[in-house]
Amino acid sequence: MAIKTVFSVESTAEGVVADLAAHLAGFSVKFMVFFTSSKFDPQTLASIMNQRFAGAEVIGCTTAGEIISGKMLKNSLVAMAFDAEAMADVCVGVVKNLADQDQVSEVFAGFERHTAQGMLQLNPAKYVGIVLIDGLSLAEEKLMERIGDLTNVTFIGGSAGDDLKFKKTYVFAGGKAYTDAAVLALLKPQIGFDLVKTESFSARKEVLKATRVNEAKRIVYEFNGEPAIEAYAKALGVSKKDASNKFMSNPLGLLAGDEPYVRSPQKVQGDAMVFYCNVKEGMELRLLESTDIVQDTRDAVEARRKALGGISGLINFHCILRTLELEQEGRMGEYGEIFNEIPTIGFSTYGEEYLGHINQTSTILIFNEPQRA
Amino acid sequence: MAGQIKRILDRIIQDRSQGNETIAMTTKIKLVLKGVDPDKYSVLSEDDSATLLKVKEIARELGVAL
Numbered sequence: 001m002a003i004k005t006v007f008s009v010e011s012t013a014e015g016v017v018a019d020l021a022a023h024l025a026g027f028s029v030k031f032m033v034f035f036t037s038s039k040f041d042p043q044t045l046a047s048i049m050n051q052r053f054a055g056a057e058v059i060g061c062t063t064a065g066e067i068i069s070g071k072m073l074k075n076s077l078v079a080m081a082f083d084a085e086a087m088a089d090v091c092v093g094v095v096k097n098l099a100d101q102d103q104v105s106e107v108f109a110g111f112e113r114h115t116a117q118g119m120l121q122l123n124p125a126k127y128v129g130i131v132l133i134d135g136l137s138l139a140e141e142k143l144m145e146r147i148g149d150l151t152n153v154t155f156i157g158g159s160a161g162d163d164l165k166f167k168k169t170y171v172f173a174g175g176k177a178y179t180d181a182a183v184l185a186l187l188k189p190q191i192g193f194d195l196v197k198t199e200s201f202s203a204r205k206e207v208l209k210a211t212r213v214n215e216a217k218r219i220v221y222e223f224n225g226e227p228a229i230e231a232y233a234k235a236l237g238v239s240k241k242d243a244s245n246k247f248m249s250n251p252l253g254l255l256a257g258d259e260p261y262v263r264s265p266q267k268v269q270g271d272a273m274v275f276y277c278n279v280k281e282g283m284e285l286r287l288l289e290s291t292d293i294v295q296d297t298r299d300a301v302e303a304r305r306k307a308l309g310g311i312s313g314l315i316n317f318h319c320i321l322r323t324l325e326l327e328q329e330g331r332m333g334e335y336g337e338i339f340n341e342i343p344t345i346g347f348s349t350y351g352e353e354y355l356g357h358i359n360q361t362s363t364i365l366i367f368n369e370p371q372r373a
Numbered sequence: 374m375a376g377q378i379k380r381i382l383d384r385i386i387q388d389r390s391q392g393n394e395t396i397a398m399t400t401k402i403k404l405v406l407k408g409v410d411p412d413k414y415s416v417l418s419e420d421d422s423a424t425l426l427k428v429k430e431i432a433r434e435l436g437v438a439l
Contacts, residue, residue, distance in 0.1 A: 120436070124396060148403045149434045152389065152396045256405040257412070280408040355399060356406035 002086035002191070002370060003313040005343045007068045007078040013040040016077045017048045024081055029053055031090045031187070033130065033315065034060035034079035034172070035067075035347035038162040042170040042177035050175025056081075057090045059183045060172040061132040064161030064320045067346030071336045072323070074163075078345040080313060082189075086367070089188040091115070092173050096181045098139035104146040104184075111186045119151035122186075127153045128193055128365065130315075133182035135159030135169040135350030138218065140357035141278045143182055148355060155184065156195055156363050158317030158349030169350065191312060192368035197354050198300040199262050199361040200322075201288035203253055206235040208287065210279045218266075218275045223285075227271035235287050244268050248325060251360055252285035260288055264321060264359035276321075276351060276359045293322055294331055297362060298338045305342070310369035314339065316346025317363045323348040376416040381428045381439060386411065388437045400435075407431050 004027055008019035016036075032053060036045065042062065049058050066073040091114040093107030108119045115122065131147070133140055140159055147155050160169035173183045208231055212222035223231035233243035236250055244267070253260030263285060264276045279285065305311050316339070326332050346364075354363040382404065390397035401411050409428055432439050 124399075145403075145407065145434075148406075149436065152393075152399065154399065254405060256402045256410070259402075261402075261406060283408055284410075355402050 002083055003343055003367060004081045005069060005079070005313070005345050006081065007066070007073065007076055009073070009076045013045040013048055016040065017045070017052050020077070020079055021052045027081060028083050029056040029081045030084045031082045031087045032056055032058045032079055033185070033345070034058070034077055035063045035345060036060060036077040037066065037075045038062040038165065038169070039075055042172070046172045046175050046177040049172070057092050057185070058172070059092055059130070059132060059185050061160035061183070061347070062162055062170045063347035064164055064350065065323055065348035067316050067318060067336070067339070067344060069342060069344040070340040072332045078347070080315060080343070080345045085370070086190055086312070087187060088190045089115070091186045093184050094173050094178060094181055095143065095184065096178060098134065098137045098143060098180055098182065104143065104150065107184055108150055115186070119153065122151065122153050124153045126188060128187050128189070128195070129153050129155030130185040130187065130365070131155045131157035131182060131353050132171045133157070133159050133353070134171060134179055135161050136166065137180055138216070140351055140353060144353055144356045153186070154195060154355065155353065156317070156365050157353045158347065158363065159351035159353070161320060161348060161350045164320070189367060191370045194304055194308065194366045194368065195354065196300055196304060196364040196366060197361060198297055198364065199260060200291045200293040200296040201251070201253060201260055201262060201360070202291055203255060203258070203260055203286040204289050206287040207284050208232065208235060208252060209284045210281055213279055213281045215278045215280055218278045219269065219272050220275065220279050221272045228273040229268050229271050232265070232273060248321060249290040251288050253288045254283060255286055260286070261356065261358050262288065262360045277357045293326060294334050294338065297335065301338055301342070304366055308366070308368045311342050311366055312369050313367035314342050314344045315365040316344060317349050317352050318346050319352055319360050319362065320348040320350060321360045322362065374420045375418060377420045378424055378428055379414040379416050379418055381432060382409065382411040382414060384439065385432050385435055385437045389435060404431065
């Protein structure tokens with residue numbers, strides 16, 4: 001087997017790593033990605049993972065809930081391990097102090113030395129990147145923009161969580177835990193891969209143009225020259241008082257063609273709206289209307305499975321807002337079952353990354369069946 | 374003047390993609406996320422000076438020499 005998924009619900013860092021190692025006995029791990037509850041001491045966990053899986057490249061992050069084939073979990077650790085049959089090459093770098101954007105160039109310089117190719121020359125059909133970033137850094141947009149400037153390889157991933165405590169999130173690489181940091185992994189799979197971005201919204205006709213913003217703080221003061229919350233309420237046809245109750249079901253979307261890149265409102269601040277990702281001044285956003293998460297995800301995954309003839313591994317970066325909606329609707333089990341027959345790991349994120357930083361979305365990395373490489 | 378914004382956006386997409394359709398598509402999305410939608414500009418579009426400056430800066434960020 002080239003790709004293996006494992007999980008553990010042991011209560012200690014030592015126990016959870018021992019459990020993983022037992023499940024992976026006899027499997028030669030070249031690369032592993034893991035997603036963990038924030039309940040473990042991060043430095044201890046990082047150190048033990050490094051000792052147990054010495055010789056493998058291991059990356060990971062803390063979460064707001066974990067996903068394994070067929071189940072959505074809490075207080076667990078899930079992992080996907082690749083052997084050399086599945087992963088031809090991997091190179092990992094850490095962007096520390098996220099305010100310093102030049103560090104992406106430094107990490108990419110390391111990737112270029114490793115591959116002996118320029119990042120712009122790498123074939124995006126052969127290489128793919130994973131990005132795991134501190135989910136409380138407010139730095140995802142700048143990081144993703146810089147990555148996109150410097151390479152045509154697509155980096156997909158998510159913002160780390162901390163089980164909804166909103167105190168501190170961690171990313172892991174090379175036996176260390178980092179906060180205010182992002183882990184970048186450049187992968188060259190032996191088998192083919194595919195990327196899916198799925199969100200459950202349709203675009204309505206109403207347009208809100210951001211006319212006054214604080215981009216860095218993700219605040220929109222005005223849409224269409226009016227106080228933001230008033231313009232949003234007017235577009236929806238609800239009172240200003242009721243508008244925030246619509247944030248989950250009616251976020252805003254930046255359309256690229258017909259595809260929405262979701263901008264989710266977080267809260268009202270005076271007459272301004274604070275978002276979970278930035279909105280640039282002049283951006284024209286469409287009001288979105290929610291559709292069925294389970295059905296839309298099932299359709300997206302099934303379409304890929306049919307097209308590819310099978311899936312040997314799937315990593316799901318799944319927005320915490322989607323998880324909360326599924327929880328409210330009592331549909332967590334139904335959602336988990338979509339991935340019953342697919343070797344899957346994932347986590348509930350504080351934001352999703354695919355070409356940029358987005359919200360209320362699942363960004364999914366799929367590995368094909370080996371014969372379809 | 375008209376059409377310069379469209380020409381710069383086309384140049385960025387062409388330069389980055391070198392004819393690769395997938396890269397052309399992802400480059401278009403990157404432009405939208407940077408705040409400029411290439412589909413909204415044609416050779417007849419007026420060259421608003423603020424947008425012109427913006428697309429020149431985006432070209433610089435993406436390493437495209439104009």
